[in-house]
Amino acid sequence: MQRKLIEEITLLASxxxxxxxxxxxxxxxxxxxxxxxxxxxxxxxxVGRYPWYYYFLPMTFAVSSFLVAWLAPEAAGHGTxxxxxxxxxxxxxxxxxxxxxxxxxxxxxxxxxxSAGKEGPCAQIGAGLxxxxxxxxxxxxxxxxxxxxxxxxxxxxxxxxTPVAGALFGVEVLVLGQxxxxxxxxxxxxxxxxxxVATNLGVQYAHSPICVLPxxxxxxxxxxxxxxxxxxxxxxxxxxxxxxxxxxxxRFFKGRLLKAVVGGGVLVLIAVFASPAYLGLGLDTIDxxxxxxxxxxxxxxWKSIATSITLGCGGSGGVVTPIFFxxxxxxxxxxxxxxxxxxxxxxxxxxxxxLAGAANTPIAASVMAIELFGPALAPYAAVACMVxxxxxxxxxxxxxxxLGMQKSASLPVITGKPVGESDxxxxxxxxxxxxxxxxxxxxxxxxxxx
Numbered sequence: 001m002q003r004k005l006i007e008e009i010t011l012l013a014s015x016x017x018x019x020x021x022x023x024x025x026x027x028x029x030x031x032x033x034x035x036x037x038x039x040x041x042x043x044x045x046x047v048g049r050y051p052w053y054y055y056f057l058p059m060t061f062a063v064s065s066f067l068v069a070w071l072a073p074e075a076a077g078h079g080t081x082x083x084x085x086x087x088x089x090x091x092x093x094x095x096x097x098x099x100x101x102x103x104x105x106x107x108x109x110x111x112x113x114x115s116a117g118k119e120g121p122c123a124q125i126g127a128g129l130x131x132x133x134x135x136x137x138x139x140x141x142x143x144x145x146x147x148x149x150x151x152x153x154x155x156x157x158x159x160x161x162t163p164v165a166g167a168l169f170g171v172e173v174l175v176l177g178q179x180x181x182x183x184x185x186x187x188x189x190x191x192x193x194x195x196x197v198a199t200n201l202g203v204q205y206a207h208s209p210i211c212v213l214p215x216x217x218x219x220x221x222x223x224x225x226x227x228x229x230x231x232x233x234x235x236x237x238x239x240x241x242x243x244x245x246x247x248x249x250x251r252f253f254k255g256r257l258l259k260a261v262v263g264g265g266v267l268v269l270i271a272v273f274a275s276p277a278y279l280g281l282g283l284d285t286i287d288x289x290x291x292x293x294x295x296x297x298x299x300x301x302w303k304s305i306a307t308s309i310t311l312g313c314g315g316s317g318g319v320v321t322p323i324f325f326x327x328x329x330x331x332x333x334x335x336x337x338x339x340x341x342x343x344x345x346x347x348x349x350x351x352x353x354x355l356a357g358a359a360n361t362p363i364a365a366s367v368m369a370i371e372l373f374g375p376a377l378a379p380y381a382a383v384a385c386m387v388x389x390x391x392x393x394x395x396x397x398x399x400x401x402x403l404g405m406q407k408s409a410s411l412p413v414i415t416g417k418p419v420g421e422s423d424x425x426x427x428x429x430x431x432x433x434x435x436x437x438x439x440x441x442x443x444x445x446x447x448x449x450x
Contacts, residue, residue: 015185021143022150022186023193025133029126029154030197036103036121037159037203043111044280053113054271054279058264060112064105065256065314072101079106079124079318083152084174085400086127088418091141092148094131098124105316113267113279115306116317119159123318126155126194149174149183150190156320157191158198161205165368167191169361176360176396176419177405206283208290209374213345221383227334227346228353228384232391234330235357238304238323239395245312256314263313270306278302282325289328289347290373294336299329319397320355327354348373349384357388358397395419 047053068076074095076082079102086094106121130151134144149170157166167187171180199205214220253259270278275296277285282303289295307322331350335343348369356365362385369381394403394413399420406413 018146018186019189021133021147022189025126025130025147025150025186026154026190026193027197028129028133029122029151029190030158030194030201032099032103032125032129033122033155033158033194034198034201034203036107036125037118037198039103040107040110040118043107047111054276055268056264057113057267057279058261060108060114061260061264061310061314062257064108064112064114064316065260067108068101068105068314068316069256072097074098076316079120079122080152080173080320081120081398081400083123083127083148084398086131087145087148087152087174088400088402092127092131092134092145094124094128094148096128096132099128099132102128102316106318109310109315109317110280113271113276114310114315114317115267115279115282115303115322116310116315117319117321117323118281118317119156119320120318121316122155122159123152124155126151126153126158130154146183146186149180150186153187154190154194158194158203160320160368160372161195161199161203161207162368162371163191163195164188165364165371166195168367169359169364172361172364173359173398173401175402175404176394177403177407179363206287207372208287208348213376214339214342214380216379223339224349224380224383225387226338227331227349228387229391230334231327231330231350231353231384232357232388234300234304234326235323235354235388235392235397236395238308238326238354238358239392239397241304241308242311242319242397245308249312249314253313259313263309263315266309267306270302274298274302278306281321283321286324286328286351289332289351290344292344292347294340294343295329295332295347297333300326300333303329320359323355323358323397324351327351330354345377345380348377349381352381353384353388356385357392360389360392360396360401362386362389 072095074082086092102121102124109116127148130147131144134147153167153170156169157163170187171183174180249259253262267279285295285299303322303325307319311317327350328347331346332343334350335346352365352369356362365385366382370378390407393407396419399418401419403413403415403417403419405415
């Protein structure tokens with residue numbers, strides 16, 4: 001009896017402890033996100049008054065790149081990737097100076113027309129604040145790591161207004177195919193508290209319930225599966241473009257200034273000859289897709305190129321907002337080609353499905369569909385997200401994400417390694433052929449059936 005009493009008191013004390021810690025992290029991240037979003041909105045409105053603002057992109061990238069290099073090299077790249085790296089390699093230790101530097105560098109990049117996202121900075125700001133809070137309390141490395149994961153969740157939740165999906169994203173994105181259940185409760189607390197703090201401080205979020213949905217039939221389900229596969233292929237294209245951009249800039253253009261000039265110049269050409277809509281966050285295009293507007297056929301392609309160049313040449317920002325743009329455009333194009341009456345719903349499904357594939361977070365993406373578009377979209381979004389997740393294979397927009405599962409027994413992979421250090425599936429020579437893989441797949445199934 002005494003043992004059971006001690007056990008329950010210990011568990012209750014743990015709940016109180018993590019409720020308190022996570023709530024404080026939520027408040028800090030909610031305030032930090034509000035400062036970032038408010039600054040970004042004001043700066044973008046000032047710069048946006050000049051239609052030729054993107055001609056200064058080479059200078060914009062140069063300022064952002066040198067600012068990060070001089071003050072906080074840890075703030076380089078897209079923020080979520082750096083936080084994942086810190087969680088796996090440094091037990092979540094992130095210098096506080098990353099917070100203001102990442103905020104300023106991203107505002108400069110986005111306001112100047114760089115194609116990047118706002119979630120990465122918020123995740124890195126949230127993780128940096130959580131790490132500093134852990135240092136203030138002199139917590140051990142295990143507790144620090146938990147708080148940093150809470151910071152990721154709260155940052156994602158507060159930037160998009162999706163507290164549940166944000167909490168799930170923080171515990172799902174770290175390891176492909178596994179979730180950190182020991183951090184799930186505090187992540188929920190941090191995400192929900194951060195969301196309400198940001199809302200009470202004036203941050204507004206775009207939620208758009210989808211009214212026109214396909215009827216659940218065999219053909220509609222097949223169509224959703226095809227949409228998921230299409231989004232998985234587009235996610236794979238985006239991942240490879242990001243890799244190619246970083247390798248190309250590092251190999252052919254030595255020096256930050258040269259990278260900034262070349263990258264900014266290419267984006268200016270895209271704006272002039274394609275459309276300025278592919279610069280910046282692209283929220284207007286995303287919103288138009290949700291409302292059923294037919295988007296340009298090459299929208300997903302140009303946004304992928306613009307984002308890859310922005311982050312490859314030294315710009316600062318995240319990748320999820322561009323993923324939303326690319327996914328919305330991909331779903332929009334699919335609907336326009338195969339079923340135009342569902343352009344709005346397929347655009348919404350495409351958005352979350354591409355996130356599921358590119359980030360390997362199908363559960364968080366499915367829940368996000370519910371929070372943003374309503375529960376009626378859930379069955380379709382969940383199927384598309386899982387298909388996209390499987391089609392992408394052992395690749396991720398976050399190279400530091402650790403492989404935690406095999407997506408197919410016919411494509412075995414060594415788990416426990418970062419995605420960026422694994423060359424897709426580790427298979428034998430015979431199984432590297434398409435025929436060999438398919439043969440093994442069906443043979444395995446037949447043996448199982450017997």
